[in-house]
Amino acid sequence: ILNVEQSPQSLHVQEGDSTNFTCSFPSSNFYALHWYRWETAKSPEALFVMTLNGDEKKKGRISATLNTKEGYSYLYIKGSQPEDSATYLCAFRDDKIIFGKGTRLHILP
């Protein structure tokens, strides 16, 4: 079974500060790396789908990078806002989609 690791498990960030967290995954048999945002009592929603080494994707204040050769991806949030509080999941895709355990982000007012 694939090992998808996310760190840190939990993060408290002051409103207005920027932050980032990591997803590591197997570097072989790679199809795609997904990032999802998961709010409490809701279902996960996709942020980014990344397929190529060196990919950089951006959506508003959130961006992500991908290194398939060394097996890691970073998610960055610039100028954190209270609405950014959520769990951020990464998922590695080959013939199936396996999730990491997530990084739980708390934005402090």
Next chain:
Amino acid sequence: NAGVTQTPKFQVLKTGQSMTLQCAQDMNHEYMSWYRQDPGMGLRLIHYSVGAGITDQGEVPNGYNVSRSTTEDFPLRLLSAAPSQTSVYFCASSYSGLAGQGGEQFFGPGTRLTVL
């Protein structure tokens, strides 16, 4: 376009009972999957399917069966419920990644199952 639908939303079972969690999607997605969510464990893959007639085991398949007779439906069967199967179950679908599209998954609203 309803997306991914799941029924029921809530269910309470007694140990040993069987039941089927229903999942349907109307996006013509080839790939469908079932996950369970447990505290501190994230989403763990139970079973998945890359197309009608094809299913395979995920990370935690024991105690669960699936079938995929149509593209739209992917039911999850609990054969003999156990308290360890108390969890929130999510169904998801996407375009197949085998063509290199790497499509994102769309999730249903979840089914909260309690086994007494």
